[in-house]
Amino acid sequence: MFNEDLLLQELTYKAIRSSGSGGQHVNKVSSKVELAFNLNESVVFNEEQKERLQSKLQHRLTKEGVLILQCDESRSQHKNKELVIKRFLELIRLGLVVQKKRIPTKTPKAVKRKRLKDKRSHSEKKTNRKKPDIE
Template sequence: MKEDTLIQELAFKAIRSSGSGGQHVNKVSSKIELTFNLKDSQALSELQKLRIEEKLKNKLTNDGVLVLQCGETRSQHKNKAIIIQRFLELIKASLVVSKKRIPTKVPKSVIKKRLKNKRQLADKKANRRKPDIQ
């Protein structure tokens, strides 16, 4: 995966930011919306696309487009840099293959210890009861 070619495939749109900021918010489009079409990407292999699609299925649209937004700062350029960094981290994290967990057998000593503690607890509680006098 080449970051340069991946960044070239991104589409940006500046939109008006919401929230506090007074008149500045009403007249300046500082919020950045990043869109990335995963299915049409040339920078990723088919295997990488499948892996990303599986990991990011909740963030993708029905058309396979990833949409991210950033309106943290009042500067459009800073927001663009932040959203590109976030996008690259998201893609890298989704391409990481997790190790398959190998289930291990529980040792006999652990089973014996658990049963011994269980027996001790049962005896302790049995000693708290009132004796049966008949």
Template sequence: MNKTIVIQELDFKAVRSGGAGGQNVNKVSTKVELSFDVENSLGLSSNEKERCYQKLGSKLTKENILLLSCDETRSQHRNKDLVIKRFMETMRTGLVVPKIRRKTKPKRSAIEKRLKSKKKNAEKKARRQRPDIR
């Protein structure tokens, strides 16, 4: 992922924020909505786009656009910084390549050790019982 190209491709829209804030909420557009077109991005390779479709599929629209918004603070600039950080974190986690799991076998010594401890416990429990007299 080429961060500089991706950041240039981000689209921002300022919207009026809801919630508490009094007259400021009615006058100022502080909520920031970020949209990123995954399909037409030049900063992502085709493999990275496929990984985005798979891992971020629930966050994408039908047109494969990632939408994020932030209205945590009363400052539009601060909200813009926060939504960019959130976007970068989302992309970082979405583009992580999972490690390939290789099947392993327990070592022979570990198997023998486990069987010895089982045998020892079985003998210990057998000694607790009454002797069988016939």
């Protein structure tokens, strides 16, 4: 499908100070990891794969075609880097999946017969509720 090692070489990482609570530790350690991947300049994917990823990830890409993911779940920068890489690879795998074309099936005759029979019995039930016509 694609070469994972080459893809990981195209990624750029940036460590940022994580927001939120954490006391003094949070102010002195850059544990949040930001991953950036430029889809347009990638040599790992062919044009067809790039187009598929572009359409599937369009709400996540910037105007320049850069995918940016962040992770600050852990207090460890290395753990955050592993998590963001794992998330990125999963996103790419899902983006490259080709949906199978749906083949419309014909409604079976037995199903049509059952529907009409039920419809008829429902109609008879309603007509039996009416007062009889005396003439």
